[in-house]
């Protein structure tokens with residue numbers, strides 16, 4: 149098992165200090181200064197958010213972007229907002245997280261066999277990065293995939309994560325890979341390449357309207373477990 153922790157360190161430093169997208173640099177800073185009333189005593193992170201988890205992971209989870217008062221406040225993926233409050237209990241139940249709570253960095257949360265990342269590392273206005281911002285940021289995800297040497301399953305949370313993950317693999321393989329996004333579907337990305345599993349995003353908008361229920365979400369992690377169990381590696 150290679151020790152590539154230096155490369156991870158370099159990548160995380162590059163992400164956290166990135167200022168390539170002027171609109172998002174302004175927005176992440178503005179949100180961090182204005183704050184939400186409930187978090188006035190917080191010193192917001194207000195920077196790009198690096199991926200988080202197990203460097204030896206076989207499972208990569210890809211989200212959209214940091215939440216304004218979640219990861220943009222706490223500096224860790226899906227930490228401190230409604231999406232994380234739905235995600236981490238499910239991961240805990242499925243055995244990928246040692247606890248169901250994600251409050252802040254240093255709260256003891258550890259991921260096992262899983263790494264969590266996103267397409268865009270800075271919070272975008274209205275949760276909508278533009279295409280130039282996505283293109284600017286995608287090389288970070290590309291690098292993470294490259295460093296995750298044991299990767300077997302990618303779980304895309306939401307359509308944008310699904311489309312952008314496919315875009316990367318289309319570039320790498322030269323294959324058309326025209327797959328449709330739907331909840332709890334799985335696709336092979338090619339021989340010897342990871343599976344791609346699609347899930348609705350655990351945003352409040354989806355979980356509070358019943359579009360994504362706990363049962364539906366649990367099915368996704370069961371699917372991932374089955375794929376890992378069937379993995380000869």
Ligand code: SF4
Nearest residue numbers: 166168169196270285
């Ligand atoms: S969105 Fe990505 S590329 Fe753009 S400034 Fe943030 S970290 Fe850099």
